[in-house]
Amino acid sequence: MTSPLQQKIKITGPSVVTANRARDGAVIWRTAHQDWSTDLADAAVVSTVDTARALLAESAADDVGAVGPYIAPVTVDDSGAIEPGNLRELIRSTGVTIDIPATV
Amino acid sequence: MPLVKNATTIADPFVHLADDAELPLDGAVLVSAARFLQDPEALIGRNSPLGVIWPNNRPVDDLVPYLDRLAVVALVYPSFRDGRAHSQARLLRERHGYRGELRATGQILRDQFVFLLRNGFDAFEVKKDADAAAFAATAKRYSVFYQPSSDGRLSAWQRRLQARHSESAS
Amino acid sequence: MYAYDEIDRTLINERVAEFRDQVQRRLAGEITEDEFKMLRLMNGVYLQLHAYMFRVAIPYGTLSADQLRKLAHVARKYDRGYGHFTTRQNIQFNWIALADLPDALADLAEVGIHAMQTSGNCTRNITADQWAGVAPGEIEDPRIWAEIMRQYTTLHPEFSFLPRKFKFAITASDHDRAAIKIHDIGLRLRQNDAGVTGFEVLVGGGLGRTPFIGKVIKPFVPGRDILSYVEAILRVYNQYGRRDNIYKARIKILVHELGLEKFRDEVEEEFLQIGDGPLTLDDAMIEEIRSRFTYPAYAKLSDNPEELTKASADPGFAAWLANSVAPHKQQGYAIVTLSLKPVGAPPGDATAEQMDAIADLADRYSFGEIRVGHEQNLALPHVAKRDLPALWQALDRIGVATPNVNLITDIIACPGLDYCSLANARSIPIAQELTRRFSNETANLIGRLHINISGCINACGHHHVGHIGILGVEKNDEEFYQITIGGRADEGAVVGTLIGPAVPYDDVANVVEDIVEAYLALRQRPDELFIDAVKRLGVEPFKERVYATR
Ligand code: SF4
Numbered sequence: 001m002t003s004p005l006q007q008k009i010k011i012t013g014p015s016v017v018t019a020n021r022a023r024d025g026a027v028i029w030r031t032a033h034q035d036w037s038t039d040l041a042d043a044a045v046v047s048t049v050d051t052a053r054a055l056l057a058e059s060a061a062d063d064v065g066a067v068g069p070y071i072a073p074v075t076v077d078d079s080g081a082i083e084p085g086n087l088r089e090l091i092r093s094t095g096v097t098i099d100i101p102a103t104v
Numbered sequence: 105m106p107l108v109k110n111a112t113t114i115a116d117p118f119v120h121l122a123d124d125a126e127l128p129l130d131g132a133v134l135v136s137a138a139r140f141l142q143d144p145e146a147l148i149g150r151n152s153p154l155g156v157i158w159p160n161n162r163p164v165d166d167l168v169p170y171l172d173r174l175a176v177v178a179l180v181y182p183s184f185r186d187g188r189a190h191s192q193a194r195l196l197r198e199r200h201g202y203r204g205e206l207r208a209t210g211q212i213l214r215d216q217f218v219f220l221l222r223n224g225f226d227a228f229e230v231k232k233d234a235d236a237a238a239f240a241a242t243a244k245r246y247s248v249f250y251q252p253s254s255d256g257r258l259s260a261w262q263r264r265l266q267a268r269h270s271e272s273a274s
Numbered sequence: 275m276y277a278y279d280e281i282d283r284t285l286i287n288e289r290v291a292e293f294r295d296q297v298q299r300r301l302a303g304e305i306t307e308d309e310f311k312m313l314r315l316m317n318g319v320y321l322q323l324h325a326y327m328f329r330v331a332i333p334y335g336t337l338s339a340d341q342l343r344k345l346a347h348v349a350r351k352y353d354r355g356y357g358h359f360t361t362r363q364n365i366q367f368n369w370i371a372l373a374d375l376p377d378a379l380a381d382l383a384e385v386g387i388h389a390m391q392t393s394g395n396c397t398r399n400i401t402a403d404q405w406a407g408v409a410p411g412e413i414e415d416p417r418i419w420a421e422i423m424r425q426y427t428t429l430h431p432e433f434s435f436l437p438r439k440f441k442f443a444i445t446a447s448d449h450d451r452a453a454i455k456i457h458d459i460g461l462r463l464r465q466n467d468a469g470v471t472g473f474e475v476l477v478g479g480g481l482g483r484t485p486f487i488g489k490v491i492k493p494f495v496p497g498r499d500i501l502s503y504v505e506a507i508l509r510v511y512n513q514y515g516r517r518d519n520i521y522k523a524r525i526k527i528l529v530h531e532l533g534l535e536k537f538r539d540e541v542e543e544e545f546l547q548i549g550d551g552p553l554t555l556d557d558a559m560i561e562e563i564r565s566r567f568t569y570p571a572y573a574k575l576s577d578n579p580e581e582l583t584k585a586s587a588d589p590g591f592a593a594w595l596a597n598s599v600a601p602h603k604q605q606g607y608a609i610v611t612l613s614l615k616p617v618g619a620p621p622g623d624a625t626a627e628q629m630d631a632i633a634d635l636a637d638r639y640s641f642g643e644i645r646v647g648h649e650q651n652l653a654l655p656h657v658a659k660r661d662l663p664a665l666w667q668a669l670d671r672i673g674v675a676t677p678n679v680n681l682i683t684d685i686i687a688c689p690g691l692d693y694c695s696l697a698n699a700r701s702i703p704i705a706q707e708l709t710r711r712f713s714n715e716t717a718n719l720i721g722r723l724h725i726n727i728s729g730c731i732n733a734c735g736h737h738h739v740g741h742i743g744i745l746g747v748e749k750n751d752e753e754f755y756q757i758t759i760g761g762r763a764d765e766g767a768v769v770g771t772l773i774g775p776a777v778p779y780d781d782v783a784n785v786v787e788d789i790v791e792a793y794l795a796l797r798q799r800p801d802e803l804f805i806d807a808v809k810r811l812g813v814e815p816f817k818e819r820v821y822a823t824r
Contacts, residue, residue: 023301024371025325064303067321086751088691092323096692098702101356101623163513185312185395187435191512194432199547213305215296215313222431234304246288248281250425252552253432259552260281260425261559268562 009049009056013085014076016043017052017059018092019066027092028066030059036066040082040093045074106236108228109205111243113236116229118155118176134176137162148173157209160188164195171202176227181210190223197224197254217242224254275338275643276421277566278386285428286388293317294376301373316434318364318392319375322693328353328370329392330382334402334420334444335363335646339633342644344385346629352378357629359614359622361648361686361736362441363401364392368693396434397427397508403445403452404647407569408655410603413463414471416446418564419500422555423461425563426501433508437515438523440508441480448765453648455479455488455767456739458525459507464494472496477507477537478529481733485769486526489534491541497560499545501553506544510537570641570656575606577659585663593714594666597677608659610640612652612674613684617709620702621687622650624674631672639665648736649724650686651679681717682725682790683709686736690729690746691753697729699746699753699779707783712790720790723804726761739763741805742786743770753779759789759816760808773817777824785820792819 017030021038028036029043037043046052052071059069073085084090091097107116118134121127127150134155140147147154148170155176158167167177177196179189189208196202207227208220214235220228221243230236252259258266293313300310314320318329330345337345345365349357352374353367360366370378379389392399400423407415423442427433433440445452446463454460460476473495479488495503507525514532516522529537585591600609612632614622624632632652636644639661640654647653652674657665669675678684685708688694690701704727712720726740730747737743743758754776761770777785790804792815797807808816 020321020325022307023373025321027324063306064301067307087753088323088697091691095324096702097700098620098692098706100354101620101625184309185435186517187433188513188517190432190435191509213309215292219429219431219434245292246285246429248284248288250285250428251430260285261562263281264279264562265558268558 009053009071011047011049011052011071012073014045014047014074014082015052015071015085016040016045016074016082017055017069018043018072018089019059019069022063022065022067025067030055030069034058036062040074040084043074043082045076045082105229105231106233107207108230108236108239109226111240113239118153132175134178137167141166144170155205155207158192160186160192164192164200167196168200171196171200171204174202174204176205176207177202178207178209178229179225181208181212181216184211184213184216190219193220193223193225194254214238214242218246222249222251222253222255222257275336275568276417276563277568279566282386283383286383286386286390289317289388289390289429290376290379290383293379297372297376312394314372315394316391316396317375317379318389319372320393321695322368322689323691323695324693325369326372326375327693328367328375328378328389329360329364330367330387330389331392331399332363332365332387332646333400333424334406334417335404335648336406336417337644337646338385339636339642339644341385341387342629342633342636344382344387346626346633348378348381349626349629351381355627356623356625358620358689359624359646359650359652361650361688361734362399363404363646363648364399365646366689368689390428391434393439394434395436395438395440397430397436397440397442400424400427401441401443401452401457401648403447403450404645404653405451405600405609405655406446407567408602408604408607408609409447409451410601411448412446412603413465414446415567416444416461416463418560418567419461419463419473419497420444421563421567422501422560423504426504426553433512436508436512437517438520438525440511440525450763450765450767451647453736453739453763453767455765456481456485456736456763457488459504460488461500466494466496470496473500475503475507478526478534479767480524480526481736481738482524483521483731484527484530485733485738486530487767487769489529491534491538498555498557501555502548502551503541503545505553506541506548509544510540514540570643572604572607572656573658575658575660577605579606579658579660581660581663585666590670591663591666593718594670594675594677595662597681597718598675598679599662602656604656606659608657608662610654610657610662610665610669611647611679612654612669613676613679614651614674615678615684615709616673616676617683618706619709621685621705624652628672628674631668632674635665635668648686649680649684651684676714678714678717680722680724681714682712682720682723683714683717685709685725685727686740687727688729688735690727690735694729696732697746698731698748699729699755701727701729701735701744701746704744704746704755704779704782708786711783711787719800720794721801721803723790724762725786736763737761738769739767740770741808742789744782744786747776749776755779755782757782757785757789757820759813760805762805771813773813774821781824788820789816792816 032044132153153175476488645653691697728735758770
């Protein structure tokens with residue numbers, strides 16, 4: 001496996017670092033305070049290759065807390081609200097697009 | 105890297121000899137397959153124990169003529185995911201009757217111990233000290249096995265058939 | 275049912291203890307994710323988009339009522355109240371926490387269920403015809419051999435780190451319900467001219483990026499030698515299978531690159547060397563396993579009980595009877611398929627409540643036994659025909675009596691982009707939309723037609739072998755789907771043919787409707803199946819119809 005730090009970093013716009021929490025697999029985003037949050041709104045947004053690389057390196061160092069960190073695209077509107085940049089990330093942040101079988 | 109043998113960590117009596125290093129007059133040495141195959145007789149002719157590190161992409165057949173004169177065959181796990189040496193080990197033990205030390209080298213972690221033992225390894229160059237320390241406990245993790253194999257323990261089928269025999273005898 | 279003995283029980287308990295220790299070491303930071311990944315995979319634990327996914331084996335698709343209840347319990351206690359039955363006789367839970375997994379496994383171990391080797395580069399769950407032991411015309415129950423294979427492959431010291439995953443499937447019927455031709459090793463039980471029971475052995479089948487239909491490597495291997503022969507195949511593969519490229523690591527590529535002849539020579543040479551070793555199965559060993567399979571004490575019952583005749587006046591019952599009930603080898607009994615494909619639902623999902631209810635019905639009507647098939651449906655394998663009306667009502671109440679088995683709405687679909695981290699596109703919503711497009715009446719008019727959907731080229735939804743196959747691809751961040759037709763997974767297995775450029779998400783159901791309309795217009799007789807019409811006509815007329823207006 002290539003470690004995330006060896007991956008070539010290419011970003012086309014505002015980006016965040018996301019991963020899954022090791023304990024339960026929950027989707028998490030790296031915050032600006034060396035921590036993780038389960039809320040995309042708390043994510044640190046970076047927009048240069050260097051800052052992205054630094055954020056990813058810091059995230060990858062937390063192997064006990066998080067699995068498979070990577071850089072994901074987002075959009076940020078005028079009010080500063082962060083939205084996922086593609087369908088995969090949308091599904092990761094808002095959940096499955098179908099109704100989960102009801103527990104009746 | 106700790107060497108585990110007979111369930112304890114020991115000092116490696118073998119010197120790992122680089123391909124370009126000069127051959128010492130005596131003392132146990134471990135050499136690469138390439139170096140060994142250049143002049144096997146000269147190495148074997150030394151009056152000291154000899155071991156060969158055999159790569160996992162080379163058939164063990166090439167080693168067979170020398171087996172009874174080797175003290176160690178070391179098989180290589182470049183990654184714990186690469187299981188080719190598992191086949192080589194069984195072939196050496198079961199098909200070619202190799203009785204010397206069979207050593208696992210490379211990325212050896214505790215979770216492979218049971219498999220390695222079952223395939224006939226009896227020495228382990230373990231990557232982490234903690235794993236070496238955990239050897240004895242880990243090796244005992246399983247008390248039953250389905251397959252017949254090289255470690256002398258009975259397979260599930262053998263045990264079941266024995267149980268049947270003793271039932272019908274009583 | 276196979277009854278576990280002390281050895282089987284000890285082994286899975288020891289496995290649970292080992293995994294508990296591995297999870298603890300991971301959570302404590304003693305092993306890295308990279309090291310742990312392989313360990314968790316060997317126990318069926320994946321990391322998906324939202325959470326860990328836990329895949330539990332249902333060897334050869336046979337479950338007891340107690341086992342199904344325990345699966346319901348795991349769904350309820352550790353997950354979100356449902357499970358997903360897969361195309362390989364496994365069940366997956368989608369939301370389980372790593373820290374809970376050892377307890378979930380321990381609970382399952384109480385009833386002899388495990389998750390060993392449901393992923394990772396090892397021999398996977400051994401699958402078999404879901405009607406094994408009850409289908410008319412079998413040579414013998416293939417599950418005896420599947421169980422022998424299960425034991426042989428479980429924690430195999432030599433073959434747990436293969437170049438890539440390795441899948442076996444076994445059938446004993448001429449009609450292949452186990453899709454043996456798309457497995458790494460496919461085994462068909464048969465007898466030779468001398469009356470000896472053995473196997474036709476197929477090798478190198480598989481889907482994924484480069485689909486291959488399995489080839490016969492040996493027309494007959496006697497039962498006593500089958501483990502030796504399989505060991506020879508695995509050993510050749512372990513040593514020579516490619517490890518440099520994940521997409522070329524399956525045995526199908528080795529067979530293809532060496533050529534079947536050369537591969538067979540290698541295997542034969544190894545087989546000869548293994549000879550009459552400890553793997554040779556003498557009769558006592560086979561008998562040992564056989565003796566631990568128990569069979570129901572069937573009663574002598576009529577094939578045409580009064581209850582059945584009476585109930586058949588109800589069109590709802592009659593439709594279900596015609597669709598979901600199949601002949602049993604025992605007079606007076608039937609095999610009942612439970613459709614997990616109701617309109618608008620994710621294919622193959624069952625809630626904990628449904629599982630519990632089905633377990634109770636199995637106790638009441640099917641000698642406590644349930645089957646799981648690769649089409650992602652369940653079955654009750656031993657139902658007295660006189661009980662069918664009562665059973666139908668009970669099944670209908672819990673939503674598993676949709677009479678659409680083998681019809682266009684009985685769709686196979688992988689989890690796709692809603693769950694799967696490898697996906698390009700969603701599968702489930704496509705399946706849901708399709709079930710809404712075709713009423714049951716239309717579906718019956720169309721007749722047998724299998725739609726298979728995969729969310730990426732890994733082909734867990736077996737799209738290549740769907741009569742209509744749908745494959746999710748990604749184009750500029752948008753979901754697109756390639757459509758193939760003419761594939762099949764049975765004894766006549768073939769890989770489907772692509773009909774043209776991929777179509778966008780919103781258009782998939784329209785395309786399928788167009789294909790179906792073309793078929794209805796072109797078929798020679800009402801009983802010319804879609805798959806036969808495609809074979810006769812080729813893809814052109816369908817392609818024309820679909821792309822004329824696109
Ligand atoms: S086919 Fe692809 S998307 Fe579907 S489950 Fe398999 S890996 Fe995931």
